Amino acid sequence: MRANLEAHLGSRQVARVVYGAIIGLALVVVLEAHPPGAGVTAAWLLGTALAVALAELYSEVVGVETSERHRVTRPQLAHLLDDALAVGFGVGFPALFFLIAAVGVMEVGTAFTIAKWTGLGLIGFYGYWAARFAGTPVPRALLQGAAVALVGAVLIALKALLH
Template identity: 65%
Template sequence: MRESLEAHLGSRQVGKVVYGSIIGLALVVALSGHPPTSAVMAIWLVGTAVAVGLAEVYAEYVGTETRTRQPVTRTQWRHMAEDAVAVGFGVAFPAVFFLLGALHVLDLDTAFAVAKWSGLGLIGFYGFWAARFAGAPPLRALLKGVLVALIGAGLIVLKSLVH
């Protein structure tokens, strides 16, 4: 497990998962004021993940061909697809909690709460490990993880102020 986690944390996909997590958190926060059912919320998160993943591929495709003035290669397509899956995973991650809600394991309010907190935790987790891998001592890395998680917390606070 540790080796696979370290391999993931050293991959190109980390930034894409974080990006997707922020999008997923924004969707959860935006819909929490007038929530749909758990099943609908899970479908919206997965649908958004697919849409954002496809947008990621399309943007990279257009950017690559305009930048290089050459067709996209198979290797480039593979990297684009890997990045899209990573973004999609980040967006869809909270859908798990809404699926549990749809199965009556969690109630809707709990699913929203867990989705918000897990999104903040995931963003903070990646911030912590980014700092550690860059050589920061544990306390400084923890501070960085907390600071980046505060970005997501700011989104939640903003939503509560305007609702």
Template identity: 70%
Template sequence: MRTGLEAHLGSRQVGRVVYGSIIGLALVVAIESHPPRPGVMAVWLAGTALAVALAEVYSEVVGVETRTRHQVTRAQVGHMAEDAVAVGVGVAFPAVFFLLSALGVLEVDTAFTVAKWSGLGLIGFYGYWAARFSGATPLGSLVKGALVALIGAGLILLKSLVH
């Protein structure tokens, strides 16, 4: 597992997963005050993941074609699709907790709580490892991880202030 994790952390998809995680966290936070049934929430997250992934590919195709004045190649679309899948995984990640809630394993409120905190944790995890791999000390890496997790915490704080 460690080898797979290290390979993932060294991949191009890390930034895309973080980006998707922030979108998923924003959706969870926005919907929490009027929660749908947990199965509906899981489907909304999956649907949002698909929509964002398709938008990711489309926007990249448009960007490449307008910049280069050439159609994208199949290989380029393949790379774009890999990045889009990573974004989708980040968006859909919290759906797991809502599926568990739909199965009666978690209460709906617990699913929302775990989804929010795991989103913050995931964002902080990637921030920590980015710092470590770029040469920061363990303490400096913890600080960077905590600072990037504040992005998600800011979403949660904003929601609590306006609700």
């Protein structure tokens, strides 16, 4: 397990998952203002994950073709698809909590709370490990993780102030 986690943390997909997690967190915060049912919320998250992943893939294909002046090769496409899937995973991950709520294991409000805090935790986790892998001592890495999680916390606080 540790080797898999270290391999993941050393990959390009980390940036994509974080990007997707921020989008997913923003959507959760917006939906919470007038919460639909658990199943509808899960569907919105999964639909958004698909749309963002496809947008990521399409924009990268266009970027490669315009900058390199040739069609995207099969190996390039596989690489771009991996990146798009990582973004989609980050966006869609909170749907898990709403699917659990949809089957009655938890309340929808609890799913929103868990989705928000796990999103913040994930963003902070990646911020911490980015700092550690860059050679930052643990106290400063904890500060960096907290600082990047603060981005999500500001989003949540803004929603609370405006609602």
